[in-house]
Amino acid sequence: MPIKPVLRMGDPRLLEVARKVEEFGTPLLEALIRDMQDTMEALDGAGLAAPQIGVDLQVVIFGVKRNPRYPEAEEVPYTVLLNPIITPLTKRMEQGWEGCLSVPGMRGMVPRFTRLRYQGSDQYGKAIDRSVEGFHARVVQHECDHLQGVLYPMRITDFRMFGFADVLFSGQAAPMDE
Ligand code: NI
Secondary structure, eight states, X not given: OOOOOOOOTTOGGGGSOOBOOOOOSOHHHHHHHHHHHHHHXXXXXXXXXGGGGTOOBSEEEEEEOOOTTSTTOOOEEEEEEEEEEEEESOSOEEEEEEBOTTSTTEEEEXXXXXXXXXXXXXXTSOEEEEEEEHHHHHHHHHHHHHHTTOOGGGGOSOGGGXXXXXXXXXXXXXXXXX
């Protein structure tokens, strides 16, 4: 199961709005999700969107297990999400560090809604409808942004809080890439 090269910021394919998935449970979709899982796992990411491996479809995966390197990181259930719709459940936004596999080596402080509802389906067409908050909500917003051609640096409001992970976090574990 091949690990796919992840497109990096500057590639115009990362700036496109992805197409909706129309057919579920197909071998092609299965293969895509396997590739995405393998790639996310190999690169130790918290999430990955199909456009990041050059596939123009509304597919994201994400999930965070308990990790001793990030004792304060909230657990996020492993999720395959297609054709997502996000509805913020609050006007409140919170700044938090983010990284992205398409922006390697960098971290930035990004404002995100603290609570939201997300709807969509899994790869078999089974409906997903969850209301979440905190880090789970942040990861969902980051991944779904990829489907709209938005990378996290485009959301940064204070560029003094954007830089190289090894400088910003000198020696300490930097926040995970998404
Ligand atoms: Ni990302």
